[in-house]
Amino acid sequence: MDFSRVEFIKGVYSLKELPEPIWPEIAFAGRSNVGKSSLINRLVRRRNLVKTSSRPGKTQALNYFSVDERMYLVDLPGYGFARVPKQMRSSWEHLITGYLERRETLVCVVVIIDLRHELKSQDRELVDWLRHHQKPFLPVYTKADKLSKNKQMKNAAALDAALTITPDKRVLFSARTGQGREDLESRLANYVENW
Ligand SMILES: Nc1nc2c(ncn2[C@@H]2O[C@H](COP(=O)(O)OP(=O)(O)OP(=O)(O)O)[C@@H](O)[C@H]2O)c(=O)[nH]1
Numbered sequence: 001m002d003f004s005r006v007e008f009i010k011g012v013y014s015l016k017e018l019p020e021p022i023w024p025e026i027a028f029a030g031r032s033n034v035g036k037s038s039l040i041n042r043l044v045r046r047r048n049l050v051k052t053s054s055r056p057g058k059t060q061a062l063n064y065f066s067v068d069e070r071m072y073l074v075d076l077p078g079y080g081f082a083r084v085p086k087q088m089r090s091s092w093e094h095l096i097t098g099y100l101e102r103r104e105t106l107v108c109v110v111v112i113i114d115l116r117h118e119l120k121s122q123d124r125e126l127v128d129w130l131r132h133h134q135k136p137f138l139p140v141y142t143k144a145d146k147l148s149k150n151k152q153m154k155n156a157a158a159l160d161a162a163l164t165i166t167p168d169k170r171v172l173f174s175a176r177t178g179q180g181r182e183d184l185e186s187r188l189a190n191y192v193e194n195w
């Protein structure tokens with residue numbers, strides 16, 4: 001799998017616009033501003049393929065990228081962005097849950113969590129929902145570069161406990177330094193190859 005052979009396909013604003021389900025796909029979910037788009041850029045080794053922003057709420061569509069003409073990566077809009085009007089929030093929720101629930105080619109949801117903080121209620125809701133619906137997911141703890149090695153281990157252990165997972169079930173990551181990129185790449189390739 002060549003993750004650098006990547007192309008933007010389209011932004012999807014309603015379930016009717018989803019591309020034909022011809023390839024396995026991996027979706028990237030997480031709170032607004034947690035670093036979903038930055039993680040994808042690092043994964044595919046492109047500085048600016050996906051637009052990132054220090055302002056939360058940058059990604060508003062399900063953005064589809066093809067990789068190596070064999071899979072899709074899907075950058076999801078973030079949740080937990082309070083400044084979005086209520087009505088818009090519920091239409092996002094509808095779009096995202098509808099997508100996660102029904103997309104038959106979805107092989108893994110990467111749940112991106114900020115390593116600096118405790119697990120937020122919305123992260124827990126998402127993970128509970130994925131478990132309940134038996135959707136495979138992979139937690140990735142990001143922004144590791146902002147913490148000392150010691151603090152990284154400590155916070156990762158706390159998140160593991162909150163999610164009731166063992167350390168082999170998640171990836172420590174930094175979009176800034178590339179920490180965890182290879183680990184993430186090989187795990188994602190595995191999901192696709194076992195599809
Ligand atoms: N230090 C550091 N900063 C990061 C990392 N990942 C993302 N950032 C910064 O965090 C901010 C948000 O990053 P994005 O990738 O746009 O976040 P997002 O989750 O796609 O945000 P939305 O699309 O708004 O939901 C940007 O200022 C990034 O530069 C990381 O691993 N380390």
Ligand SMILES: [Mg+2]
Pocket residue numbers: 036037038051052058059075
């Ligand atoms: Mg984004």
